[in-house]
Amino acid sequence: MSNNKGCTTGRATTSLKAIALIAATACSFGLAQATERSGKDVVNTVCATCHSSGKDGAPKIGDQADWSKRAAKGLASLTEHAITGVRNMPAHGGQAKLSDIEMSRAVAYMVSGGHSVDTHKAYASPQSRSGAEIVQLRCQECHATGKDGSPKIGDMSAWQPRLKNGVDPLVKSAINGHNSMPARGGMADLSDAEMRSAVTHMINQLAGRKK
Structure with a gap:
């Protein structure tokens, strides 16, 4: 017992x-x-490496016509690609330490031409x-x-x-x-x-x- x-x-x-x-x-x-970084900070320190010049076909920062075309299928699709990688862009922009929410903020910042408000909710893929x-x-x-x-x-x-x-x-x-x-x-x-x-x-x- x-x-x-x-x-x-x-x-x-x-x-x-x-x-x-x-x-x-x-x-x-x-x-x-x-403590997550802002979309602007991530873009300036990471994404700009390719997106400032359009390297390897990346949409250039400030080219709203190109971004609008790519965002036609929805912001979710672009964010998914940024997180998992697509064509010449590695997953998480080649920076494994970037979180999902930081990637979400960076994509929204570039698509909006720098006018987006940083989200407090990370993108969650339906898949x-x-x-x-x-x-x-x-x-x-x-x-x-x-x-x-x-x-x-x-x-x-x-x-x-x-x-x-x-x-x-x-x-x-x-x-x-x-x-x-x-x-x-x-x-x-x-x-x-x-x-x-x-x-x-x-x-x-x-x-x-x-x-």
């Missing part, structure tokens, strides 16, 4: 720890949004894959077994120290690559939002894992 009670208490403690980590994840995301789908498709190849030192799915002791500063550093590591893990888990077309969903999905497994 006492052993069962001890097991129950242990599971409850584990669940509470997991819930605390998940709550910290949400708070961390809110703080990150407040976005769920965190569970991405984990099953790619992440579990290493995280299911802890291959090459990756934190094993459901292993509280492995995830807790990695989450001590919140989820954002973990998501950034997943995006940029860390140790044996390639950038974006080796799937270059994954957006930042999809990467966050995958990381969050693995963290959420901690709450339901029995010890």
Whole structure:
């Protein structure tokens, strides 16, 4: 009887720890949004490299006729291309550290000729894959077994120290690559939002894992 009670208490403690980590994840995301760069800043420091001159066929900044033509199918289509890459433009403009919301702001800034108001909501593709789908498709190849030192799915002791500063550093590591893990888990077309969903999905497994 006492052993069962001890097991129950242990599971409850584990669940509470997991819930605390998940709550910290949400708070961390809110703080990150407040420090996102403006569309103007991203355009001036990143996008202008090609878009100021029209390099490799890129629409020139200020050429509203060209931008209007490209935006005819909707701003969502342009933003999707900016995030995932299209023709000569690499995903995220070649800057993996740029977030989805920063890319959304930069595209809107160029399309509007510099008159857009920075959005506080990142573009979310209707084709976005769920965190569970991405984990099953790619992440579990290493995280299911802890291959090459990756934190094993459901292993509280492995995830807790990695989450001590919140989820954002973990998501950034997943995006940029860390140790044996390639950038974006080796799937270059994954957006930042999809990467966050995958990381969050693995963290959420901690709450339901029995010890």
